[in-house]
Amino acid sequence: MARQGKARQGKARQGKARQGKLCSVLVLLFLCVALAPANLWVFVTQVDFTGNFPATNRYWYYSNPDGSPQSPPVGGGQYPSLEQNYVPGAVMTDRIVYRRGSTVTLRRRFTNKNPSSITGTLTMENARLEVPAYFDRPAQTIYLTNAAPTFVSIPGSGGTVDVTVTITGVPNYVALGWLNYGSHLFAISGAPAGLDLIQDPIGSTGTETYRLYLTDEAPVEHQTVPWTDVLEKSCNYGYGKAGPTDVSHDVTFGLYWAYDFAYNLGDPDVSAVWVNWPDPDSSDLGVTFGLRKLLNHMYDEGIQPGNCSDVSTFLLTLQSSLGISGDLQQLFRSGSDPPAPFITNKVVPIGSNGADTGLYVHIFFTMHQQFIRSSSLVHDAALAYRWDLGGQTYMNPAANWAMPGYWQTMIGNLSYGLVYRDVVSGDTEQSHPPYPFLVALPDPTVPARPTAMAGPVVFDIDGYDYYFPPG
Amino acid sequence: MFISVLLLLQTTSPYDQLIIAHGFSRDQDGDWRNRQRHHTLFNGVYQVRTPDDQLSRILKSTVDRGSARAFGPHNPGIPLPTNFLLGRDIRYSPGIGTVDIQCVSSKVRVLVSLITSYQRVNGVAQPASPVDQSDYAMVEAVARWMLATKTAEAYSPSTHAVGNQSVNSRRASNVRIHLDAQRWSEICGYSINVNRQSACTMINRPQGAIIMPLGSPKVKVGNQWIDIEDVVISDGDRPMIPLQIINRL
Numbered sequence: 001m002a003r004q005g006k007a008r009q010g011k012a013r014q015g016k017a018r019q020g021k022l023c024s025v026l027v028l029l030f031l032c033v034a035l036a037p038a039n040l041w042v043f044v045t046q047v048d049f050t051g052n053f054p055a056t057n058r059y060w061y062y063s064n065p066d067g068s069p070q071s072p073p074v075g076g077g078q079y080p081s082l083e084q085n086y087v088p089g090a091v092m093t094d095r096i097v098y099r100r101g102s103t104v105t106l107r108r109r110f111t112n113k114n115p116s117s118i119t120g121t122l123t124m125e126n127a128r129l130e131v132p133a134y135f136d137r138p139a140q141t142i143y144l145t146n147a148a149p150t151f152v153s154i155p156g157s158g159g160t161v162d163v164t165v166t167i168t169g170v171p172n173y174v175a176l177g178w179l180n181y182g183s184h185l186f187a188i189s190g191a192p193a194g195l196d197l198i199q200d201p202i203g204s205t206g207t208e209t210y211r212l213y214l215t216d217e218a219p220v221e222h223q224t225v226p227w228t229d230v231l232e233k234s235c236n237y238g239y240g241k242a243g244p245t246d247v248s249h250d251v252t253f254g255l256y257w258a259y260d261f262a263y264n265l266g267d268p269d270v271s272a273v274w275v276n277w278p279d280p281d282s283s284d285l286g287v288t289f290g291l292r293k294l295l296n297h298m299y300d301e302g303i304q305p306g307n308c309s310d311v312s313t314f315l316l317t318l319q320s321s322l323g324i325s326g327d328l329q330q331l332f333r334s335g336s337d338p339p340a341p342f343i344t345n346k347v348v349p350i351g352s353n354g355a356d357t358g359l360y361v362h363i364f365f366t367m368h369q370q371f372i373r374s375s376s377l378v379h380d381a382a383l384a385y386r387w388d389l390g391g392q393t394y395m396n397p398a399a400n401w402a403m404p405g406y407w408q409t410m411i412g413n414l415s416y417g418l419v420y421r422d423v424v425s426g427d428t429e430q431s432h433p434p435y436p437f438l439v440a441l442p443d444p445t446v447p448a449r450p451t452a453m454a455g456p457v458v459f460d461i462d463g464y465d466y467y468f469p470p471g
Numbered sequence: 472m473f474i475s476v477l478l479l480l481q482t483t484s485p486y487d488q489l490i491i492a493h494g495f496s497r498d499q500d501g502d503w504r505n506r507q508r509h510h511t512l513f514n515g516v517y518q519v520r521t522p523d524d525q526l527s528r529i530l531k532s533t534v535d536r537g538s539a540r541a542f543g544p545h546n547p548g549i550p551l552p553t554n555f556l557l558g559r560d561i562r563y564s565p566g567i568g569t570v571d572i573q574c575v576s577s578k579v580r581v582l583v584s585l586i587t588s589y590q591r592v593n594g595v596a597q598p599a600s601p602v603d604q605s606d607y608a609m610v611e612a613v614a615r616w617m618l619a620t621k622t623a624e625a626y627s628p629s630t631h632a633v634g635n636q637s638v639n640s641r642r643a644s645n646v647r648i649h650l651d652a653q654r655w656s657e658i659c660g661y662s663i664n665v666n667r668q669s670a671c672t673m674i675n676r677p678q679g680a681i682i683m684p685l686g687s688p689k690v691k692v693g694n695q696w697i698d699i700e701d702v703v704i705s706d707g708d709r710p711m712i713p714l715q716i717i718n719r720l
Contacts, residue, residue, distance in 0.1 A: 304586075
């Protein structure tokens with residue numbers, strides 16, 4: 001009991017000491033406010049980027065303009081066009097999308113809380129793009145060209161002025177990173193000359209930061225309003241490239257090597273997981289793609305299962321986000337209904353290590369789907385191919401491989417491309433120790449087909465829509 | 472905590488209870504996730520707008536238009552874990568990374584799909600936690616409960632006289648009439664057992680048991696499986712017996 005009493009007394013003393021300290025702090029705070037320089041009274045209260053592409057992400061797409069969830073979730077929601085707006089209840093974003101090489105234009109609104117008007121010189125400094133590291137690409141800083149100093153005059157007592165400035169020197173290739181810039185408003189009149197007036201609610205040191213995505217061209221098709229969580233991947237994959245040939249190539253390679261997908265060949269019918277064909281009576285086939293669901297799982301868990309329909313549809317989405325137009329095609333063997341199976345050339349399915357020569361195997365397929373560009377250039381991120389169409393070591397996904405050579409290219413008695421040959425009675429399936437699925441063991445007495453196999457039958461997927469999980 | 476779990480179980484459907492008991496909880500999209508096993512369960516119910524070949528056409532469409540599959544039959548005809556029939560048409564695909572069931576009644580199509588995330592081991596992608604027999608059984612039971620309850624919801628609620636007593640029923644036509652099995656059994660003096668895990672109801676009669684797997688297009692009476700007009704349905708967690716079967720007893 002005595003010990004408890006002492007403890008109480010001790011606590012009381014501590015409480016008094018704390019009260020004393022609190023009073024001191026309050027007095028100091030009051031003095032600070034009373035003696036504060038005028039630069040506490042100018043704020044950046046709006047930032048609006050112009051010339052950028054409207055964008056969204058997997059959450060905003062299913063949100064109302066005020067940020068509340070759509071009910072029902074019909075889609076089509078976008079980020080607010082006014083990126084920063086410091087009024088109660090406003091929704092804001094720090095994601096901006098421009099075409100590569102664009103001039104970044106931004107309008108900033110300054111609000112003067114001082115009773116008297118203020119004039120000054122607005123300067124911008126240290127504009128830069130902080131590019132994140134990605135696999136073998138180290139983090140780097142790209143310095144941009146700051147906007148020229150501008151004279152501004154802001155009325156007092158809550159008066160505002162809008163100032164539009166530009167940042168140039170943005171990379172003329174696909175890129176992403178944090179766009180940073182600092183700014184100062186040096187007083188000329190209304191405050192001590194030379195005093196920096198900016199108090200920026202966005203950054204305490206006057207630095208503003210936005211996630212900037214640079215696409216190859218204006219985003220197209222289903223990504224006309226691109227999803228930034230798609231761009232987060234496509235800009236990393238296509239980083240440093242410009243033009244459809246190089247960008248589509250690198251995005252295909254990037255998807256294969258990103259280990260976001262694993263080909264679900266261990267399941268009996270290798271079903272599509274994220275692509276649905278819910279209504280065969282629909283005029284547009286009713287193809288839907290669970291993009292939000294897929295992104296949630298990828299960002300949350302890592303490697304997701306999928307078949308070539310899933311991988312190619314996601315590849316189409318990635319390419320569209322960067323402005324690369326294309327389509328989806330399915331290839332079947334011709335000559336029978338239903339189509340007969342064929343044996344692929346040696347491949348490593350997406351998700352496994354295409355750099356390991358010991359993992360290349362033949363697989364039985366009856367259909368294979370890819371992304372195509374310019375009507376005939378195949379991009380297949382679902383498989384790494386052991387050889388290219390000229391018979392040289394390749395060990396990468398097909399990109400810009402022209403049809404019909406992609407289907408099969410014969411050099412002498414050897415076949416390259418997707419198809420090794422058709423199936424003969426001596427072919428078997430066997431387990432391959434590393435893989436969780438059966439691989440094809442072609443009859444060794446039939447080393448290659450002496451003539452090219454007929455086909456393929458090409459089936460184009462006309463289009464698809466996103467779907468939101470029914471819940 | 473215990474009470475809240477009890478309340479949750481009381482307010483959720485029979486199939487949700489099975490999913491929860493299997494270690495799943497809802498994520499932000501409304502999907503079921505078992506984060507320990509890296510499993511996700513998708514399920515959905517779709518209205519059947521055209522007659523009974525809907526699922527076959529959907530499956531054909533899926534095969535023709537998008538199921539990029541390896542060599543082998545698309546629908547290998549693997550029996551369900553309970554070995555009972557399910558739906559008027561079914562696609563069942565048990566694998567190492569996924570297990571899918573699509574089944575259909577005269578009114579609804581039900582999809583239940585369990586998938587697992589992958590990981591890389593020695594350069595090879597493989598399921599982080601392979602789908603196993605207990606998952607197959609759970610997915611089957613969920614599909615049965617969903618098909619049975621959603622089909623019942625598509626029927627009209629009604630009552631039917633048994634002797635001088637009224638029994639809740641559901642009807643879709645003059646033939647497709649189903650009576651509350653529990654109430655009917657009580658009136659007849661039979662004992663009834665509803666196995667939630669296997670989604671199967673057994674009514675014990677001296678003349679021979681009646682076995683009614685939910686969602687099944689057949690009911691077993693004694694030693695004989697009898698076709699019914701649609702499938703065995705359930706009004707919520709109360710399985711129903713087809714009048715067609717009662718009339719044959």
